[in-house]
Amino acid sequence: MATESKTRRRSAFDIRMIIALLVGVYGVVLTVMGIGFTTDEELAKAAGVNINLWAGIGMLVFAAAFVLWAQLRPLVPAEPDTE
Numbered sequence: 001m002a003t004e005s006k007t008r009r010r011s012a013f014d015i016r017m018i019i020a021l022l023v024g025v026y027g028v029v030l031t032v033m034g035i036g037f038t039t040d041e042e043l044a045k046a047a048g049v050n051i052n053l054w055a056g057i058g059m060l061v062f063a064a065a066f067v068l069w070a071q072l073r074p075l076v077p078a079e080p081d082t083e
Helices: 002-012 015-036 040-045 051-072
Strands: none
Touching: 015 051
């Protein structure tokens, strides 16, 4: 039980999860902005492409990939040297 708690604590501060959280938050903001708050003027500036929406979706996919990576390859504690 104690080792599971330590592993869970160590995984919480895994840099991959921190990056996924930050990119995911920005991705949600951009996706919401792209869906609900993009004007026709902004679309005209971007040649008809909803950049906020596509960038937000890309960031969400990136964040999901980092979470998946952290789940599939969790941190393993280093074995102490007993020499």
